[in-house]
Amino acid sequence: MLLFRSEEHVERWGRQWSLPRGAVMTPERTWRLALAWFGPNRRLPEWRRPSLEETERLLASLGLTGPFWNLRRPQG
């Protein structure tokens, strides 16, 4: 995941490397995703990696839905 100056720069980068456009989001939403994913204390014995269902709920709570965020079906 990279930071770009604008969506135009994302498009230019994709053309340069012949890569399809993925998902674009604001740094604010990425911050909320980072808080949700990395916030729980990984030093605690009871910590465990979120299950598929928990991760789906987490993504949905941030509005990250649709084919790109579907964890169950590999994309093209």
Add this chain to the structure above:
Amino acid sequence: MADLDARARHHIYDITMARGAPPTVAELSTAMGVATDQLRASLGRLAAGRVVVLQPESGEILMASPFSAVPTAFVVETRRYAAFGNCIWDALGIPAMLREPATIRTGCGCCGEKMELVVDRNGLATSTGVVHFAIPAARWWDDVAFT
């Protein structure tokens, strides 16, 4: 084995969060008082469980996400140290995990122009640009080094 793995995870993150970079196998062995061959087996299980990513040749920790053991284009400056995030999401994950302010310095993925994100006590304080996720979520772990 589960107890050893939980202890290893605790020590990995304890050391990493204290200094900004994951420990070597030797450092972890000393910190835990556990032989390196036992630790390498534990690290293998933690890697299989996607808790850490190991370097392919040495078997040392490459990523104890959100921290990287090697320099990257995502420098995260906290009050205590400068650390490297594995990507922009991970770079934001460092202040999220530490619950501390930080400044993230990187460059535009396209043109390299300097960019900066600032996290303060209240959250993301200054924001610029857009974040691009290149790989669909279902495939993130096919090649975690390129996402």
